[in-house]
Amino acid sequence: MIGFLLDGLIAAGLVGLAYQAVTSRSLFRGIIHFVVFGLTMALAWARVGAPDLAMAEAAIGAGLTGALMLVAYRRLVEDRRDAPVDPGPAKSRLALPIAIGSGLLVGVIGLSALFSDVEPGQAGQAVLADLQQVDLGNPITGVLLLYRGIDTLLEVAVLLTAFLAARALAGSESGTGSPTTQGPETPMVGALLAVVIPLTVLVSVHLLRAGSYEPGGAFQAGAVLAGAGVLLILSGRIAAAETAGLLVRMGLLAGLVSFILIGLTPLLHGGPLLALPGLWAVYFIETAMMVSIAITLVLLFAGGGGLKRGKHG
Amino acid sequence: MTPTDLITLSLLLAGCGFYLAGTVGLLRFPDVFCRLHALTKADNLGLFLVCSGLAVHSGDWRIVSLLLLIWLVGLLAATVSAHLIARHAHEHEADAPEEENELR
Amino acid sequence: MTAEALALIVFLPLLAACAAVAFPGRWLGWIVRIGLLPLPVLMLAPTLAVLDQNVIHLALAGHASPLGIEWRLDPLSLLMLWLNVGITVLISLHAGVSFRPDSDRGQRFWPLWLILFASMNALVLSADLFNLYVTLELVTLAAIGLIAVESKPAALRAGMRYLLLALMASLLYLLGVGLIYGQTGTLDLYLIAEQIEPGWLPVTAMALMIVGLLIKSAVFPLHAWLPAAHGNAPGPVSAILSAMVVKVSIYMIWRLWFWGAAGWDLATAANLMGLLGAAAIVYGSLAALVQDRLKMIVAYSTVAQLGYLMLLFPLASTLAFQAASYHLLSHGLAKAAMFLAAANILSSVGTDRLQRLAGVDQRRPLDVFALALGGVSILGLPPSGGFVAKWLFLEAAWHQQAWGWLVLVAAGGLLAAAYLFRVLGVICLHPRKRLNRRQHREIPNLASVAALILAVSAIAAGFFSAPVLSLISAGLPPGVTP
């Protein structure tokens, strides 16, 4: 009963926050509502028995998306003070009927899918059966790396493509609106970083290692690690640079390249494409993916092609 | 209901009470400094009470140390961010003394 | 050999893209060559395999579906692969001039270009509904990155609109995928075909996926984003967008419709799709007729020509399938040629407003010739590839006594003739009018040669249709009546 009430509260919160995000009177409030929406979404995932998704949503969906939105907002505000930032909502007589109609449609579809007699998914059953033979406790990591590896490989490519496309846009004026704080530094920031950065690295390594037997994995770990990077940028320890140094470039590409190369090796002795040659390959690829994800997200946040030592660095 | 449950429950309820007080303070107090005052103090204590309630409930030393860590990190983050917000507000006092401190 | 070749066809360009990011600078030109040029040779192995076995399954990671993901190569996907490889390599000749690898522009362009190429190859091969979603997202992001690579306001705005619509379209598709998995417990398109019964949930799921894909392929009335995006992108990007990027989502609709929902009675829906196609042909052609910019005319022509691909749904016979596949091929070649030629004219004259192009045939004869040859194929004059496609459409409609579609195909050719002759008329029929020399800019001949090769291939496709058509008819889907 209490569980049901809690779920009701979360569901109502989701709806309310979503509505606030799209209609609130200032864009800044909208972003804050959206971030809180993401965190509530993480709660919802935890409630429906999907802790992996809860972690991913909290770290990636709410945390980093929120950070990216805030820094984009700041660039908007700082770039052209003459132009109005937010024109406010448009008047549309059709908006409400269309919204209600599509909501109803999705509701009917969703409820009938939920209450139709579905057999347990064949793919899911096959995964659980096959995982018996592999020493990998977390079936989601199994699906992502062993059975649907090409999805994961291409997904890392999607993240890389988003960065490359954003970098291609940045053009020559990438210096504007850097997210670094202005003004002198307080000693407390240094103290915070001295504690939080090692702790964040520890947590991400733990998440990475845990991903093989309990909730966690490369994406969650990479997002947490990127959080540390965001903190370093905000405190002026590192800053955006025009181009990436060799180390940053290697880190950026490590995940995709190692996945492809390890995936291609079985072909040399007649094996199937992307068949990973053992669990060590899973761990190796996950580690490389963690680094790549973290660096890509940090670069997207910094808004440049690379990283350099910041003014407080 | 065992005594442990009772202790857990009362600690959690007390923690929630402090959170509530902190939130009311955040919403009702007049300026940034008062709000921060309400928020950091009450919420840090609330977090401590909730964590200790859960610690009593779990009874496993690994969980207890994790909860302690959570509280310490929360404490640190709250302290530093409150300090930074207060400093920002202090420096920009002339700009926006009363309105919400939006990033404009 | 086939498995190795297919793996390289997808992963070699992807690795080259990574290398291009890792080693920008003077090696970039060679990296791009290594990523692209071996591909036509590598294509031989899968081609021979398809000629031999017709359909090839490749279980990735050694796990067959439903556990894993399969690649599936059949005549239609082979055709798409060849088309993508051929067109991309030829456009790359042009892009090598307009986005020189040693320039700053080139370093931004080539990684995205290689990723776009690799992702379309992966898409064509994939037999898994969710993997198709991932590849489609990759195609979309890379394509929009390329549209906006020059950061011109019109292109940025067009790219933004495209991105928002594409994201919405992906969500609809993803919802459909989720429902299908809930109903069947698998994501493999060909397993689904065996298991799924046309209840209301599967039908809804199919409809959601198809509507999402219709948005992505800009079929009337969901075409609004296309002309601005294709008309404002850099030349090579416009060419690949019209020739391949919109086609891969139509290809996915065909897969869903004729393979996934093979046993369903779809007569009403098929007629609806055909009517959308008809509307696209009429509207796109009329809109092309009133545009005053060359690239916008070519872009609206794409809206119109995509309509023919929709005629496959109501006709659904062997002939129609051959016609639609051949239209895919000849339109891809012709449209790529036309966009490249238009881009050359634009960068040479400085504008592509039609009134100011009078006399450009004297300055850029090769480009105008490529434009005209592409046009010949688009409007379906013999002996072009476009003629073969349109003739087969007419034949298919004739055999089924579908007079409405027959009239439509004929009328579509006339409308295409109208807007193409308007363009050529303005350019070539200029009584002693000299082009303004002041703004004229020389561009390397290679750029024009690339356009010309594509245009000549579009015409030559008319002569070599027999083997392609017999290959296509060897891979007829279960949803097509022989």
Added chain:
Amino acid sequence: MDSLGLYVLAAAVLFGVGVYGLIVSEHLMRKLFAINIMGNAIFILLVAASGPVEGAPDPVPQALVLTGIVIAVSATAFALALMVRLYQETGQATLSSRDEGDDG
């Protein structure tokens, strides 16, 4: 009705809110909020539409949603960069209707 049903209902309303926001919002960032909200609604449905396997939730849809979340972040990040660039070039963070006339 169980809790999952509750979340499905919430997803339906969220989808409606997203559609509403997409139509009503002029500003591109709000449109991105709306699309992300719709995306989350669909992720919920994706997990809810498949039955449990051996008592636990099916791992396959969860893996798909995890992939979906990363793709959503990638697309959002690129869209934000596009929006900022558009704003730098034109002074607008909206899609006005006058845009097809520019010289290519």
